[in-house]
Amino acid sequence: MAPQLHSSLKPAVRVRGLNRSFGPELVLDDLDLDIAPGEFVALIGRSGSGKSTLLRALAGLDRDITGELQVDGAVSIAFQEPRLVPWRRVSDNVCLGLRVPKPHERATEALAEVGLSGRTGAWPLTLSGGEAQRASLARALVRDPSLLLLDEPFSALDALTRIAMHQLVLDLWENHQPAVLLVTHDVDEALALADRVLVLASGRIGYTCEVTAARPRDRNDPSLTALRSRLLAELGVD
Amino acid sequence: MPGNRPALVGEEAAPALTGGPVRPLAAVPSLAQSASLAQSASLAQSASLAQSASPAAPLGAASLTTQAATAGALRRSPPGRRRGRAALRLISPVVVLVVWQLVSKAGLISAQKLPPPTEVWSTAVSLITTDNPAYGTLQDAMLVSLERVAIGFAVGGTIGLLLAITAGLSRFGENAVDPLMQMLRTLPLFGLIPVFIVWFGIGEAPKIILIALGAAIPLYLNAFSGIRNVDPKLAELAHVLHLNRREVLTQIVLPGALPQILVGLRQSLGVAWLALVVAEQINANAGLGFMISQATQFLRNDVIFVALLVYCILGLLTDWLVRVLERRALAWRRSFIAA
Numbered sequence: 001m002a003p004q005l006h007s008s009l010k011p012a013v014r015v016r017g018l019n020r021s022f023g024p025e026l027v028l029d030d031l032d033l034d035i036a037p038g039e040f041v042a043l044i045g046r047s048g049s050g051k052s053t054l055l056r057a058l059a060g061l062d063r064d065i066t067g068e069l070q071v072d073g074a075v076s077i078a079f080q081e082p083r084l085v086p087w088r089r090v091s092d093n094v095c096l097g098l099r100v101p102k103p104h105e106r107a108t109e110a111l112a113e114v115g116l117s118g119r120t121g122a123w124p125l126t127l128s129g130g131e132a133q134r135a136s137l138a139r140a141l142v143r144d145p146s147l148l149l150l151d152e153p154f155s156a157l158d159a160l161t162r163i164a165m166h167q168l169v170l171d172l173w174e175n176h177q178p179a180v181l182l183v184t185h186d187v188d189e190a191l192a193l194a195d196r197v198l199v200l201a202s203g204r205i206g207y208t209c210e211v212t213a214a215r216p217r218d219r220n221d222p223s224l225t226a227l228r229s230r231l232l233a234e235l236g237v238d
Numbered sequence: 239m240p241g242n243r244p245a246l247v248g249e250e251a252a253p254a255l256t257g258g259p260v261r262p263l264a265a266v267p268s269l270a271q272s273a274s275l276a277q278s279a280s281l282a283q284s285a286s287l288a289q290s291a292s293p294a295a296p297l298g299a300a301s302l303t304t305q306a307a308t309a310g311a312l313r314r315s316p317p318g319r320r321r322g323r324a325a326l327r328l329i330s331p332v333v334v335l336v337v338w339q340l341v342s343k344a345g346l347i348s349a350q351k352l353p354p355p356t357e358v359w360s361t362a363v364s365l366i367t368t369d370n371p372a373y374g375t376l377q378d379a380m381l382v383s384l385e386r387v388a389i390g391f392a393v394g395g396t397i398g399l400l401l402a403i404t405a406g407l408s409r410f411g412e413n414a415v416d417p418l419m420q421m422l423r424t425l426p427l428f429g430l431i432p433v434f435i436v437w438f439g440i441g442e443a444p445k446i447i448l449i450a451l452g453a454a455i456p457l458y459l460n461a462f463s464g465i466r467n468v469d470p471k472l473a474e475l476a477h478v479l480h481l482n483r484r485e486v487l488t489q490i491v492l493p494g495a496l497p498q499i500l501v502g503l504r505q506s507l508g509v510a511w512l513a514l515v516v517a518e519q520i521n522a523n524a525g526l527g528f529m530i531s532q533a534t535q536f537l538r539n540d541v542i543f544v545a546l547l548v549y550c551i552l553g554l555l556t557d558w559l560v561r562v563l564e565r566r567a568l569a570w571r572r573s574f575i576a577a
Contacts, residue, residue, distance in 0.1 A: 079471075
């Protein structure tokens with residue numbers, strides 16, 4: 001099910017020696033990272049470890065970084081809060097800045113894909129949390145990104161909605177095959193979705209593990225249980 | 239994420255829209271001060287012209303009812319109940335009219351000082367139907383006044399909005415524009431009249447410039463703080479979605495500032511009408527103000543009342559127009575409350 005990884009291909013993301021400091025504090029310290037095209041990577045770390053800083057650097061939202069950072073192709077991001085523009089209807093939000101012929105048709109298709117066909121004309125403030133995140137995903141994916149950045153997009157959702165959203169993200173990923181970098185503080189979420197889980201500690205990738213279990217994954221799968229204990233230990237939770 | 243600001247519309251614009259050091263509190267004092275400007279303006283006006291207390295009403299109403307109107311736009315009540323409430327609100331004005339009529343008819347106050355409503359009405363009818371050599375017709379006077387306020391408001395409003403955009407979107411613009419506007423704001427508007435007469439003579443120019451200046455300032459203050467208060471997270475979004483400068487302005491910045499721009503628009507209109515009333519009583523040879531000064535000479539209080547009523551009606555009409563605009567433009571917010 002996972003897209004095949006070809007090491008010969010140009011990586012979707014290549015980061016070398018990335019540094020970012022806030023005052024005297026070095027948040028990213030000589031960080032290296034590669035993400036293959038179509039690879040689903042989860043980035044976990046304690047709060048304040050610099051997860052979001054790295055993601056913002058990849059999104060081009062941070063100008064005060066030093067080091068080498070290459071992203072091949074278009075980048076889209078779904079933020080933690082969906083950040084829909086409240087005065088534009090849902091489909092107009094998806095169209096925002098979309099430079100393709102017939103943007104509205106593309107938006108309608110994208111919204112259908114995330115299960116929001118009935119809400120294309122709704123005002124964003126009338127959407128539920130899950131619906132707003134779906135719209136935000138549609139807005140990110142309609143741009144055909146080669147890298148999709150997800151900044152804890154499910155952390156504010158209730159448990160049931162989150163499960164549905166996990167499946168939706170996997171479906172979208174399979175259909176569009178972007179490289180994905182999911183920032184999360186939820187080890188289970190990382191293990192349920194990613195090909196590879198990275199732990200960010202002391203400003204660099206401190207630990208990496210591959211998750212090979214077939215999707216959809218059973219959270220009680222023994223291989224996942226072992227990885228979970230290891231990741232929690234890496235995060236300093238016993 | 240302290241110190242982390244994205245570029246939005248070029249280098250200089252980024253800190254302005256998203257900026258940490260921008261003073262978000264600036265909105266509060268500037269609003270309060272523009273309200274006090276309006277008040278001091280109406281004070282100056284009522285001090286210099288005793289008889290024109292009533293045209294000040296649209297202004298007072300504009301600044302006072304702003305909150306109520308916003309709340310009203312946000313809360314939706316069933317149409318039937320709203321109509322019922324509107325009918326209830328008509329009772330006290332009708333009572334005042336009836337008492338006014340009775341007091342006049344009973345001879346408690348001379349009709350020359352306070353003409354009864356029926357007389358004001360018949361005077362209005364005759365002013366409309368006959369071209370009086372002293373006053374002209376009411377509709378001609380009204381059109382002249384309306385034209386003055388429309389031109390002055392359009393010029394002043396446009397300048398105020400453009401300056402607010404300039405100051406709102408870049409630090410350079412703020413440094414260039416804002417100090418001047420803050421200084422202009424503290425100038426007593428009607429204190430400028432003698433200066434304007436020296437500079438621009440006694441024709442249309444000083445009248446329209448006075449109205450334009452009065453209208454520009456509240457719109458500038460509100461639009462500027464509205465632009466600065468647009469959610470910086472949306473500025474980041476605009477960057478991520480690669481919006482160009484024009485799209486950022488038309489789809490993020492201006493719609494985001496619109497609620498406060500509309501507050502400014504209503505204040506501007508209030509000041510514009512007030513400035514018109516004052517401007518028209520100085521060396522005018524047409525318009526409602528001219529009609530009032532003629533009537534003063536002929537001791538025709540009924541004509542003065544007609545002119546004042548027309549001022550009132552025109553002021554209320556423009557205020558209503560802005561409210562209609564508000565209801566349409568802010569539909570996204572109303573739906574939020576209704577949901």
